[in-house]
Amino acid sequence: MTNERTDERTDESTDDSAVAADGETFQRLRMVEAVLFAAAEPMTEAALAARLPAGADVPALLAMLAAQYARRGVQLVKRGAGWAFRTAPDLAEVMTLDAVDHRRLSRAAVETLAIVAYHQPVTRAEIEEIRGVTVSKGTLDVLLEAGWIRPRGRRQSPGRPLTWGTTDAFLDHFGLDSLKDLPGIEEMRAAGLLDARPALAAYGARAADPGTLEDRETPEDEDADAGSGGWDGA
Structure with missing residues (x-):
């Protein structure tokens, strides 16, 4: 018992x-x-x-x-x-029925954002080389204000130019789990994000090989002072 x-x-x-x-x-x-x-x-x-x-x-x-x-x-x-x-x-x-579009990105901002997404970390000079035109400070400011890009570090080259990359807010806004989910080149062409300019179409090569994007998320030349304040437009 x-x-x-x-x-x-x-x-x-x-x-x-x-x-x-x-x-x-x-x-x-x-x-x-x-x-x-x-x-x-x-x-x-x-x-x-x-x-x-x-x-x-x-x-x-x-x-x-x-x-x-x-x-x-x-x-x-x-x-x-x-x-x-x-x-x-x-x-x-x-x-979508209740959604209100408060802001529409300019063509320059859309192209710049796409280049940053597929080529990050990328400098302003590299963006200009791909687009074939000068990138205004205002274009980068719009993307910074939206929280979709951020300084990634400084390139270990003459002048140590600032590099840019996308943010988690960018992934969240566009419904992406990671950079590997970025659309391919054919999808971008269908959406009208690639035009006939050979230089601009060059960034589509990154879209054709999305598997390499994750490797570029953390650049080896990242500098601790890159995100400590404003940017100098480099």
Whole structure:
């Protein structure tokens, strides 16, 4: 009889621990959900970990939360290095009905953004060489203000020109998980982003080989002072 009671108490203790563990996980899931919902931009796992109790398994929590939202109208997705809630892709048509286009990029800005995306890290002089025309400071300012490009470092060459690359905000805005998801050259031509100029069409060669783009995300010549302030237009 004593052994039976001991076994019963052991079973009850085990059940209580399981319930406590489930309750702890559930509470942490709620915390991750709340933080991401309130965030103005995608959050990295490190940023989320800083908001959670020590020892929280952030990757596991994100995977669980993403699974819970997988069939919902709002889904948890990864954009670059960050995580954010976004409307389900199949509901895009419904959302488009209420969308308002507040800004339209100029042709120069679209071409410059495409060149940066496919050739990063790239200097202003290299952008001008590909486009065949001068790149105005205003064009880069528009892309900087939108948060789609950022200084990447300085090239180890005479004059140490500043190089440019895209941001996670760029990936998020265009619905890309990574640079490998950039459209190919035929898709760009169909969208009217490539014209008859041979120099401009040259950047399409990068689109034909998207597998190499990830290798260019972190340039070897990146300089710590490149993103510390304004840019000098180099």
